[in-house]
Amino acid sequence: MSEPLLIPCPSCNGLNRIPAERLADQPKCGRCKSAVLLSKPFELKQGDYVSQIKGDLPLLVDVWAQWCGPCKSFAPVFEQAAAQLAGRCRLAKLDSEANQQLSAQLGIRSIPSLILFKNGKEVARQSGAFPLPQLMAWLRSQGI
Numbered sequence: 415m416s417e418p419l420l421i422p423c424p425s426c427n428g429l430n431r432i433p434a435e436r437l438a439d440q441p442k443c444g445r446c447k448s449a450v451l452l453s454k455p456f457e458l459k460q461g462d463y464v465s466q467i468k469g470d471l472p473l474l475v476d477v478w479a480q481w482c483g484p485c486k487s488f489a490p491v492f493e494q495a496a497a498q499l500a501g502r503c504r505l506a507k508l509d510s511e512a513n514q515q516l517s518a519q520l521g522i523r524s525i526p527s528l529i530l531f532k533n534g535k536e537v538a539r540q541s542g543a544f545p546l547p548q549l550m551a552w553l554r555s556q557g558i
């Protein structure tokens with residue numbers, strides 16, 4: 415038996431223990447019964463940040479804003495990536511306008527920005543929108 419993975423629930427921030435062999439079975443949160451692993455990006459708010467960067471699956475955050483054209487064109491790419499990476503990497507979107515304090519804390523200078531977290535720490539960052547193959551290649555170079 416492998417060690418269970420610790421994965422925060424995107425809905426309630428509860429930390430779930432999920433056996434690796436059950437990752438593909440659409441596990442539900444022990445606290446709120448919502449799906450723990452999504453095949454689409456979830457919305458990250460600054461109050462959830464500390465809870466959501468934890469856990470055994472990496473978290474990729476897309477920092478965006480409503481007024482940003484490149485952010486909008488990047489959104490479908492990010493959604494496709496979420497579908498392809500379900501169970502391997504969690505994807506979240508951070509609205510930099512609605513979460514200005516967290517954006518400042520993260521030192522966001524341009525958007526879109528992508529930040530990759532592993533085990534609660536930032537491990538990589540990229541600015542600018544890029545096509546899906548390039549995004550997947552970058553993630554592969556980060557061991558995802």
Ligand SMILES: [Zn+2]
Binds near residue numbers: 423424428443444447
């Ligand atoms: Zn939950």
